Amino acid sequence: MQKKRKSWNLILLGLLLFLVLIIITAVSLGAVEIPLGHVIKIILAKIPFLKELTQISDVGVHETIIFKIRLPRVLLAGLVGLALATSGTVFQALLKNPMADPYVIGISSGASLGATLGLVLDLEFEFLALNTIPLFAFLGAVITVFIVYKLAQVGDKISVSTLLLAGVAVGAFLSALVSLLMVFNNDSMQQIVYWMMGSLSSKGWQQVEMIWLYIIGGYIIIHLFAKDLNVLLLGAETAQSLGLEVEFLKKILLVTASLLAGAAVAGSGIIGFVGLIIPHLVRLLVGPDHRILIPSSALVGAIFLISTDIFARTVIAPTEIPVGIITSLFGGPFFLYLLNKKKKTAGF
Numbered sequence: 001m002q003k004k005r006k007s008w009n010l011i012l013l014g015l016l017l018f019l020v021l022i023i024i025t026a027v028s029l030g031a032v033e034i035p036l037g038h039v040i041k042i043i044l045a046k047i048p049f050l051k052e053l054t055q056i057s058d059v060g061v062h063e064t065i066i067f068k069i070r071l072p073r074v075l076l077a078g079l080v081g082l083a084l085a086t087s088g089t090v091f092q093a094l095l096k097n098p099m100a101d102p103y104v105i106g107i108s109s110g111a112s113l114g115a116t117l118g119l120v121l122d123l124e125f126e127f128l129a130l131n132t133i134p135l136f137a138f139l140g141a142v143i144t145v146f147i148v149y150k151l152a153q154v155g156d157k158i159s160v161s162t163l164l165l166a167g168v169a170v171g172a173f174l175s176a177l178v179s180l181l182m183v184f185n186n187d188s189m190q191q192i193v194y195w196m197m198g199s200l201s202s203k204g205w206q207q208v209e210m211i212w213l214y215i216i217g218g219y220i221i222i223h224l225f226a227k228d229l230n231v232l233l234l235g236a237e238t239a240q241s242l243g244l245e246v247e248f249l250k251k252i253l254l255v256t257a258s259l260l261a262g263a264a265v266a267g268s269g270i271i272g273f274v275g276l277i278i279p280h281l282v283r284l285l286v287g288p289d290h291r292i293l294i295p296s297s298a299l300v301g302a303i304f305l306i307s308t309d310i311f312a313r314t315v316i317a318p319t320e321i322p323v324g325i326i327t328s329l330f331g332g333p334f335f336l337y338l339l340n341k342k343k344k345t346a347g348f
Helices: 002-028 036-044 048-053 060-095 107-121 132-152 160-184 186-197 205-224 226-232 236-241 246-268 274-286 290-314 323-346
Strands: none
Touching: 002 036, 002 060, 002 274, 002 290, 036 060, 060 205, 060 226, 060 246, 060 274, 060 290, 107 132, 107 160, 107 186, 107 246, 132 160, 132 205, 132 246, 160 186, 186 323, 205 226, 205 246, 205 290, 226 236, 226 246, 226 290, 236 246, 274 290, 274 323, 290 323
């Protein structure tokens, strides 16, 4: 066990170092390229006890670019990737379905409807650090989860198969409502469509401050239940015989994973397939134990979305591609691969 722990620590350390490297690389790339060494020195100069070690002049313009434009966007991408990958890992375990992701129970449709209402109503207010559109998206995601949860509840228990079917049905209905609102509000259609594509363009510290507490708090809760999630995979009866409160655990994990995905959508719009791809790739690296799978998926999710955003904003610069389009180009074929693999396993 001690050897395994040491191996896990090395994996996490390696992923963490790689994440730091990706963050620095992302901050350095753009219309104005800033050398990596320059980026490191400018960032270190902001840390009080390291400030004296950095000797750098003429940082004015570069400092503004780094701290006002690029760093907040990169950190937002990391937070969103972390949230989507973590919630995807939980949904795949809870639903025992390799094709599940944060949007499988209608979260994307609920968030889309909320954001569309926010755009159409053109209201201006703020609550708990969330302004109008992200707040409506967040509320839309949470209300959708509550409706789906209630539809799947039988007594004090949750039917996993009913949850999946209810999510598909509710998601389809809410998507139809979004389309209907777009038809009747041509003036807002372009803005709605762009938001639904998922983009980190023009996002800054406001979005980071808006969602970081929800995402970090949600991740910590899920991480604390990682060992219990392993037990749950043995089957409900076995888990119960080992003293686990199965239904309580399902509720906590389902709500927390949904809130994670809702916060991610509120910050960046609809970015699909991250929660589908990342858990599968990470399982190949670290195995199925959620004590290492959850933190590894979180780090790889952050790395993946930051890397994807680099590609989205540089491949045809100065034009930016919405990052949701790039993740869908990766995720669509991967989903078809999983579907084909499952079909062969089932013997069809």
